[in-house]
Structure formats: structure tokens, C-alpha cells
Amino acid sequence: MAPHFSDDDIEEEQVHFQNVVTTFRQYARYSLNANNRRRKDIHTIPLADRELLTKLGYGQKLKDVDKAILANALFLNKIVENPEIFGHEIGDSVVDGDIGETDNNAQGARDMMMPVPAGGNTYEHAHSPPHTHPHDRPTRPSDPRRGGYRPTEFDMDKLRSTIKLFVRDWSKDGKAERDLCYEPMKKALEEHFEGRDRNTLRVLVPGAGLGRLAYDVAKLGFACQGNEFSHYMLLASYLILNRTQSIDEHTIYPYIHSFSNVSSRETLLKAVTIPDVLPSDLPPGSNFSLVAGDFEEIYGSENSDENEPQAGKWDAILTCFFIDTAKNIVNYLRILHRILAPGGVWINLGPLLWHFENNENEYPSIELDLAEVKELARTIGFKLYDERSIDTSYSSNDQSMLGYVYHAAFWKAVKVSPAE
Ligand SMILES: C[S@@+](CC[C@H](N)C(=O)[O-])C[C@H]1O[C@@H](n2cnc3c(N)ncnc32)[C@H](O)[C@@H]1O
Incomplete structure (x- = not known):
């Protein structure tokens, strides 16, 4: 059952999309x-001090x-060269188009890409500690049709984080982080389905970010669908997944936006080339899609009817740094349970940085500790295996003088009983 959206929802979504496009386009000027x-x-500062800075080459x-x-900016402008392909209204014109990789089941929901939460926690901090809070949403009118949108620091922070996420997902430099996060998940998936015909097995990756984990799973031969609702992520991953001509095609400078905790000029100005693989290089017959929209809207339903299209549809679900994006973790876990096939496997890795904790939009936020999340999962009908902690960074710059390590929780959970 496709989710129902009011005209106001759709209008708000159009405006948000256009504001995100404007943010990409205003990056150079703002930065x-x-x-x-x-x-x-x-x-x-005094002239004598200035002279010393000149000697250091600070001006250069x-x-x-x-x-x-x-x-x-050149790279970011490529990302938003043809935003019409996303089927949103751009300026005065409405251009219909296909998102490219969207599959039919979620087609009805594809235009509902919800804005990121205001306030609340995100992993996407360019230079602030993970447990501080990003700026709130802008209070000035944000409708571009009412006099043009001026991106806020909040918007730009999202964009700068997106640039850094390219390193995690699509560069050689991100391999160490991917090895820590994605490899154990892929290994658990392969082991769980050892000896099975992979292209008949359907794997879902909610909160797919820039799409690398979902792509890697498809590359292993599974039928894989990523799901993502951030326009920043969707626009950015579209370019890499659908428009890449060659390995290392783009050069970006992810670390130039903050001069804090920088060890050297080389570190600040480090160039990173992307992508490290050719995304079109999937084996013939691969089944890979990226679905735009809110996880709860697309895959959840009030109706727990087993004939509902998503129910029991997925053989595996991989959640990487995702479950703490829930406002209501109970609903997330219920959905995961309902949409898994009997005996299906849910593989999780991530911390519990509750994204909506203290959010300023007054969304509810249920913030369980790890033991409570696991107990809840068992109560809902999962049996947990291979529970452990994996120390990993998230979108980190290993040459920075500041680094965060998450003691991320890993588990494999099998659907053992119907949810009550
Ligand atoms: C911390 S990021 C993790 C991204 C990726 N899994 C990784 O490990 O790099 C969480 C992602 O989930 C997405 N997300 C959050 N809530 C979502 C929702 N309700 N539906 C779909 N995507 C969501 C965010 O936009 C973001 O890209």
C-alpha cells in the first residue's frame, strides 16, 4: 500500500528539494x-604579526x-546539473522524470524524501563532537518562490558532510573505515546464506547513505535494494551510481572547511579521488535499486496483514548506523520484523546516537540503551547471534588531530516468531 501524502506534504517536499539544490549551487559563494x-x-591584527603570518605562507x-x-563546486554543480530527473518542480517548470534505479513497488513513495531532522543528533558533523547539536532549521521564509532561498549554516553543514561521506563510501581512503563497518556485515550475510542462489535472495539496506554498502551487496550477487530519504544523499549517490564514466573521475577536497585540529597544510588540502570502483561494473543480471523515501512510510504499515506487499518480502536487512535514526525504535524493529521473510536475517552495526534526542521540532524520541534495544528485539521475535562490539570511526579524517571512535554494536538476528 503506497503511503498517502497531502498536497501540503508534497508542496513542502518540493520546496525542501529546491532548497537543497540551491544549497549545492551556492556552495562556492558561501564557502x-x-x-x-x-x-x-x-x-x-598588528602589522608585525601580519608579517610573521606572511612568512608562514598563511595568505597563500x-x-x-x-x-x-x-x-x-565544479563537482557539486555536476550533481545538481539536471535535478529535474528527480521529478520535482524546479523553478517554474515541472519536469517529470525517472529516478533511474527506482523499483516499481516503491514508485508511489519515491517523491516523498523527508527533510533531515532539525536539532537532534546527526553523524554528519564537520567539526563538532558527535554529541553536540547542529544548528536548527532556518527561521526565515524558505520558499524559493517567495524571493529566493539563502542557504543556512545548517544546510551547508549537511552539504560539507556529504562531501566527506564520499570519502567513506567511494574512495580508496575510505577503505579502512569500510572494512570495519561493511565487511563484517557482508561476511555475516554470505555465511548466513552459504550455498544458496544469491540472486534469488532479496536484501534491503535502509538508510543507505551514499549507497556503497548496498552496491557491495549487489556486487556479491544478492538482489539488493537501498533506501534513503535525504536529498543530499540521493542527489549525490545518483551521480556516482548512474553517471560515472571512470574510476577516480572526480577530485574533491573534503577537509578544507575547518582549520581546527589540522596537523599540516597537506592534510587540509588533501585531494581525494572518487570513485574507487566503477559502479556500472555489476555483473550482468544484477538486481540493484535505490529507493527514495522514508523507511517507515515505504516499508512500514499500520496494517500488519501478511498479504501487505512488504510483509515477509526481504530475506535479509542490513542496518548500518541506522537504527538510532528512529523517533520510535519500537516501530523500526516491528517493521524490520514484519518485512523479513520467516527465517530472514537482520544484520546490524552501529551506535545509539539517537538522532531525535532533544530535537527542537518536538518530535517524540524514544532513547533506549543497548541492552533495552536487544531485549526489545527479542521480545518482538528475533533471536540474536554473534553479538559484539566493533570499534570504528564514521566519516573520519584519520589525519585530523581529533578523532572519534564508536564502540558500535554488531549483531545478527534471525526472525524466529511472528510479532505479537
Ligand atoms: C548515519 S547515516 C548512515 C549511512 C550509511 N548506512 C553508512 O553507514 O554510511 C544514516 C542515514 O539514514 C538516512 N535516514 C535516516 N532516517 C531515515 C528514514 N526514516 N528513512 C530513510 N533513510 C533515513 C539518513 O539520511 C542517513 O543517510
Whole structure:
């Protein structure tokens, strides 16, 4: 059953989409301005101090950062070259189009890509500790048709985080982090279905981010569907997954946006090339799709009728840094349980950084501890195996003077009984 959306929902979604596109397009101007602030600040200090900075080459470094911003902007502009393909209204025109990889079952929901939560926790902090809070949503009118949208620091932070996430998912530099996060999940999946014909096995990856885990699973021969609701992620992954011509096609500078905790100029200006693989290189007959929309809207349903299209449909679900995006973890776990096939496996890795904790939109937020999440999973009808903790970073710069390690919880859970 496709979710139902009111005209207001659709209108709000159009506006949000267009604001995200504007954020991509305003990146250069916004970021050059931010760098210019540093330049202006040089003139506020005594001349003798300024001379010492000149000797250090600080002014030259600022020029190099400007160049790197422009290089990033070139890449970001490619991402939003043809936003009409997402079927949203752009400016005055409405252009229908196909998202490319969307599968039919979720077609009805594909235009509902919900905005990211305001306030609340996200993993996507460019330079603030993971347990602080991003800026709130803008209070100024945000409808581009009412006089143009000026992206906020919140928007730009999302965009800068997206740039850094390319490193995690699609660069050689991200391999160490992927090996820690994605490899144990893939290994558990392969072991669980050892000897089975993989292309008949359906795997779902909710909260797919930039799509690498879902792609890797498809590459292993499973029929894999990623699901994601952030426009930033969807626009960005579309370019990589559907428009890549060659390995290392793009060069980005992910670390130029903060001068804090930087060990050297080389670290600040480090160029990263993407992608490290050719996404079109999937074996013939592969079944890989990325579905846009809210996980709960698409895969959940009030109706627990086993004939409901998603019920029992998935042989495996892989949640990587995802379950703590729930407002109501009980609903997430119920959905995971309902949509898994009998004997299906749910493989999880991630911390419990409850995204809606203290959010300023007054969304409810249920914040369980790890033991409670596991107990809840068992009560809902999962049997947990291979429970352990994996130390890993998330979208980290290993050359930064600051690093965070998550003691991420890993488990494999098998659906053993129907939910009550
Ligand atoms: C912390 S990121 C993890 C991304 C990816 N799994 C990884 O490990 O890099 C969580 C992702 O879930 C997405 N997300 C959060 N809530 C969602 C929802 N209700 N439906 C679909 N995607 C959601 C976010 O947009 C974000 O891309």
C-alpha cells in the first residue's frame, strides 16, 4: 500500500528539494565568503604579526583553499546539473522524470524524501563532537518562490558532510573505515546464506547513505535494494551510481572547511579521488535499486496483514548506523520484523546516537540503551547471534588531530516468531 501524502506534504517536499539544490549551487559563494573572513581577520591584527603570518605562507594557504573550494563546486554543480530527473518542480517548470534505479513497488513513495531532522543528533558533523547539536532549521521564509532561498549554516553543514561521506563510501581512503563497518556485515550475510542462489535472495539496506554498502551487496550477487530519504544523499549517490564514466573521475577536497585540529597544510588540502570502483561494473543480471523515501512510510504499515506487499518480502536487512535514526525504535524493529521473510536475517552495526534526542521540532524520541534495544528485539521475535562490539570511526579524517571512535554494536538476528 503506497503511503498517502497531502498536497501540503508534497508542496513542502518540493520546496525542501529546491532548497537543497540551491544549497549545492551556492556552495562556492558561501564557502569563499567563509574563507574571506579569515583573510579579513588578518587585517585586524598588528602589522608585525601580519608579517610573521606572511612568512608562514598563511595568505597563500587561503588562496589554495579558494582553489579547492572552486574544484569542489565544479563537482557539486555536476550533481545538481539536471535535478529535474528527480521529478520535482524546479523553478517554474515541472519536469517529470525517472529516478533511474527506482523499483516499481516503491514508485508511489519515491517523491516523498523527508527533510533531515532539525536539532537532534546527526553523524554528519564537520567539526563538532558527535554529541553536540547542529544548528536548527532556518527561521526565515524558505520558499524559493517567495524571493529566493539563502542557504543556512545548517544546510551547508549537511552539504560539507556529504562531501566527506564520499570519502567513506567511494574512495580508496575510505577503505579502512569500510572494512570495519561493511565487511563484517557482508561476511555475516554470505555465511548466513552459504550455498544458496544469491540472486534469488532479496536484501534491503535502509538508510543507505551514499549507497556503497548496498552496491557491495549487489556486487556479491544478492538482489539488493537501498533506501534513503535525504536529498543530499540521493542527489549525490545518483551521480556516482548512474553517471560515472571512470574510476577516480572526480577530485574533491573534503577537509578544507575547518582549520581546527589540522596537523599540516597537506592534510587540509588533501585531494581525494572518487570513485574507487566503477559502479556500472555489476555483473550482468544484477538486481540493484535505490529507493527514495522514508523507511517507515515505504516499508512500514499500520496494517500488519501478511498479504501487505512488504510483509515477509526481504530475506535479509542490513542496518548500518541506522537504527538510532528512529523517533520510535519500537516501530523500526516491528517493521524490520514484519518485512523479513520467516527465517530472514537482520544484520546490524552501529551506535545509539539517537538522532531525535532533544530535537527542537518536538518530535517524540524514544532513547533506549543497548541492552533495552536487544531485549526489545527479542521480545518482538528475533533471536540474536554473534553479538559484539566493533570499534570504528564514521566519516573520519584519520589525519585530523581529533578523532572519534564508536564502540558500535554488531549483531545478527534471525526472525524466529511472528510479532505479537
Ligand atoms: C548515519 S547515516 C548512515 C549511512 C550509511 N548506512 C553508512 O553507514 O554510511 C544514516 C542515514 O539514514 C538516512 N535516514 C535516516 N532516517 C531515515 C528514514 N526514516 N528513512 C530513510 N533513510 C533515513 C539518513 O539520511 C542517513 O543517510
